[in-house]
Amino acid sequence: MCSVVGYVGQGSSRKQVLEGLRRLEYRGYDSAGFACFDAHNGSIVVAKAVGALDNLVYALEQSPIDHSTGIGHTRWATHGPATHTNAHPHSSGGAIALVHNGIIENYQEIKQELQRESVVFISDTDTEVIAHLFARNLALYDPRQALLKTVQRLHGAYAFVAISPQYPSLLFAARKSSPLCIGRTLDSHWIASDVLAFTGAAKEVLFM
Ligand code: GLU
Numbered sequence: 001m002c003s004v005v006g007y008v009g010q011g012s013s014r015k016q017v018l019e020g021l022r023r024l025e026y027r028g029y030d031s032a033g034f035a036c037f038d039a040h041n042g043s044i045v046v047a048k049a050v051g052a053l054d055n056l057v058y059a060l061e062q063s064p065i066d067h068s069t070g071i072g073h074t075r076w077a078t079h080g081p082a083t084h085t086n087a088h089p090h091s092s093g094g095a096i097a098l099v100h101n102g103i104i105e106n107y108q109e110i111k112q113e114l115q116r117e118s119v120v121f122i123s124d125t126d127t128e129v130i131a132h133l134f135a136r137n138l139a140l141y142d143p144r145q146a147l148l149k150t151v152q153r154l155h156g157a158y159a160f161v162a163i164s165p166q167y168p169s170l171l172f173a174a175r176k177s178s179p180l181c182i183g184r185t186l187d188s189h190w191i192a193s194d195v196l197a198f199t200g201a202a203k204e205v206l207f208m
Helices: 013-023 053-062 107-116 127-140 143-153
Strands: 003-008 031-038 043-050 069-075 097-104 156-164 167-176 181-184 189-192 204-207
Touching: 003 013, 003 097, 003 156, 003 167, 013 031, 013 053, 013 069, 013 189, 031 053, 031 097, 031 156, 043 053, 069 097, 069 156, 069 167, 097 127, 107 127, 127 143, 127 156, 143 167, 167 189
Parallel strands: none
Antiparallel strands: 003 069, 003 189, 031 043, 031 069, 097 156, 156 167, 181 189, 181 204
16 A cells, blocks of 8 residues: 555645645555646656655655655565665656555566667566556547556556656546545645545545
């Protein structure tokens, strides 16, 4: 179990995502991470820390990053030890950042296929295959098609949320057998593993 949280809307995604992760901290504490769009240079910036969420909060105080679109994660490791490299969000070059709750059963098969296409993997996680697969599809197809092509390849349980500098005000998300719900107001959207992440802030809730 772990938690994923995403936010797009008015103001600070860092504040919203950290608040959501704090409320879901019971779901995993091997590591924590946050990623958001960096409007100054049009890229994605990532911060991660091994251990409890407080370590990520401290890392973000030392090098503050923020934007109105962001994603976060607390990890309960299933594939690979609790290290900085294995912490989410996972990236594919600068093309996307992605957080995932679940287990991809056929990740070895997909990993080998992508390695034959010269994709370089840096972590031990099953999650990294989703990041590379989605980035490859996003370069070839429109966002909806890219997401569909990606999930068609995945066997197992997943709830994932991703951001891309190509689409700075979009959150990409999909789920199968792992929970994910959406909260919204007129100008903000949250997406999270548990409704607790945005209870009191969102006016409307959708269970995916
Ligand atoms: N399988 C992924 C990993 O080991 C996600 C685990 C989780 O759901 O926390 O990083």
